[in-house]
Amino acid sequence: MSNQIEVLVVGAGQAGIAMSEHLTARGVPHLVVERDRVAERWRSWRWDSLAANGPAWHDRFPGLEFDVDPDAFASKDQVADYLSAYADKVGAPIRTGVEVTSVRANTGRSGFAVETSDGPIDARYVVAATGAFQRPIIPSVVPADAGFDQLHSVSYRNPEQLAPGAVLVVGAGSSGVQIADELSESGRKVYLAVGPHDRPPRSYRGRDFCWWLGVLGKWDAVAPPVGAEHVTIAVSGAHGGHTVDFRALATSGITLLGRANAFVDGALLLGDDLRHNIAAGDANYLSMLDEADAYIERNGLDLPEEPQARVLGPEPDCVSNPIRELDLAAAGITSIIWATGFATDYDWLKVDAFDDAGRPAHSRGVSTEPGVYFLGLPWLSRRGSSFIWGVWHDAKYLADQISIQRGYLAYEGATEAASV
Numbered sequence: 001m002s003n004q005i006e007v008l009v010v011g012a013g014q015a016g017i018a019m020s021e022h023l024t025a026r027g028v029p030h031l032v033v034e035r036d037r038v039a040e041r042w043r044s045w046r047w048d049s050l051a052a053n054g055p056a057w058h059d060r061f062p063g064l065e066f067d068v069d070p071d072a073f074a075s076k077d078q079v080a081d082y083l084s085a086y087a088d089k090v091g092a093p094i095r096t097g098v099e100v101t102s103v104r105a106n107t108g109r110s111g112f113a114v115e116t117s118d119g120p121i122d123a124r125y126v127v128a129a130t131g132a133f134q135r136p137i138i139p140s141v142v143p144a145d146a147g148f149d150q151l152h153s154v155s156y157r158n159p160e161q162l163a164p165g166a167v168l169v170v171g172a173g174s175s176g177v178q179i180a181d182e183l184s185e186s187g188r189k190v191y192l193a194v195g196p197h198d199r200p201p202r203s204y205r206g207r208d209f210c211w212w213l214g215v216l217g218k219w220d221a222v223a224p225p226v227g228a229e230h231v232t233i234a235v236s237g238a239h240g241g242h243t244v245d246f247r248a249l250a251t252s253g254i255t256l257l258g259r260a261n262a263f264v265d266g267a268l269l270l271g272d273d274l275r276h277n278i279a280a281g282d283a284n285y286l287s288m289l290d291e292a293d294a295y296i297e298r299n300g301l302d303l304p305e306e307p308q309a310r311v312l313g314p315e316p317d318c319v320s321n322p323i324r325e326l327d328l329a330a331a332g333i334t335s336i337i338w339a340t341g342f343a344t345d346y347d348w349l350k351v352d353a354f355d356d357a358g359r360p361a362h363s364r365g366v367s368t369e370p371g372v373y374f375l376g377l378p379w380l381s382r383r384g385s386s387f388i389w390g391v392w393h394d395a396k397y398l399a400d401q402i403s404i405q406r407g408y409l410a411y412e413g414a415t416e417a418a419s420v
């Protein structure tokens with residue numbers, strides 16, 4: 001491996017690939033290193049039946065369409081293949097199987113000393129394109145030796161993988177609801193702990209919610225609404241895409257629960273927040289319909305009315321009379337799936353680019369350590385930042401910032417020029 005490089009991009013998921021495209025467009029020499037394979041997360045960190053959350057016409061880079069019906073939801077393998085094909089198309093210089101183990105600022109000169117599993121690299125700029133989904137989080141609620149198989153959603157593949165018995169799924173974002181639904185359909189008894197969530201309509205008046213969020217300017221929101229920082233979004237591209245409806249999940253046999261707070265003497269203690277969370281999710285759903293109707297009227301669009309979208313089913317008994325304490329063994333539960341999200345992992349990035357709480361300190365990805373950039377983080381610049389179409393625009397901005405910095409360094413002032 002040549003050990004001098006202008007820009008080192010760490011990670012070859014969608015973020016690293018987009019970064020490479022924009023650096024190439026500006027003629028900036030760079031190298032992308034990836035410890036596993038291109039688009040590894042889509043290959044080995046997703047369950048078998050996962051489909052993209054957005055339709056193929058939307059969940060993609062501008063420069064390449066999916067080889068599927070534009071309104072279809074690409075499978076996880078199709079997404080992985082798409083990203084690999086895109087990396088080939090833009091000629092991304094990627095070295096796979098190379099892990100970055102440390103990045104430190106040089107002393108007395110610009111740039112960074114990078115240690116990798118394949119030897120050292122000297123890089124003038126470093127882009128951390130490892131994203132937000134690095135370390136699966138399992139809250140310490142149920143002890144590991146409590147007698148249940150406990151796994152994070154990244155390790156879930158399919159219902160057959162689990163021991164016979166009922167399943168507790170904790171977390172009702174896109175992963176939790178889809179996994180719970182699949183397990184229930186396979187004949188399992190399923191309990192689903194539901195936290196604060198948004199559940200936009202999959203489609204309304206003939207347009208997918210990705211379109212609605214686009215025209216309503218919501219993908220471009222620069223920060224989550226105050227108080228909604230921890231609200232997850234529950235959407236599904238399974239079965240050709242459908243609205244996540246907790247009433248329908250309950251009707252299909254899933255028992256909804258509140259927040260999983262503690263585990264005492266074999267019983268899971270559940271928060272009193274289920275009804276509130278369902279109501280807040282409904283309010284979010286209905287408010288999107290209102291905004292969509294207003295947009296249609298304002299712009300005089302001829303889109304079919306859909307009054308039935310406003311009809312919410314009856315409140316399920318498990319919501320009206322929520323379980324507050326569940327004896328897991330007595331309920332027949334043998335497996336617990338934690339669909340509780342991810343943390344970043346920047347242990348390798350040993351520079352001054354983090355705040356006191358250890359979070360990346362940056363403005364639109366330009367970190368507080370000159371020369372270090374972050375890409376792929378949720379809300380890096382806007383709501384769309386961690387999604388495939390959003391990261392492309394953030395990468396473009398960072399490539400511009402790097403080009404601007406290179407321009408300054410290339411400048412030879414009158415004094416220097418005269419002395420040559």
Ligand SMILES: Cc1cc2nc3c(=O)[nH]c(=O)nc-3n(C[C@H](O)[C@H](O)[C@H](O)COP(=O)(O)OP(=O)(O)OC[C@H]3O[C@@H](n4cnc5c(N)ncnc54)[C@H](O)[C@@H]3O)c2cc1C
Nearest residue numbers: 011013014015034035041052053099100130131376387388
């Ligand atoms: C279950 C799930 C479903 C999702 N579905 C969608 C969807 O349908 N549509 C959408 O737009 N988004 C979706 N997302 C969100 C997001 O698009 C994906 O998580 C995507 O994989 C993020 O891409 P990334 O490039 O930022 O990070 P990653 O895909 O995580 O890529 C980072 C890469 O960096 C590598 N790496 C990490 N550390 C190092 C190191 N030290 N040295 C070298 N390499 C390293 C990793 O191996 C990895 O390949 C989903 C997320 C999840 C969790």
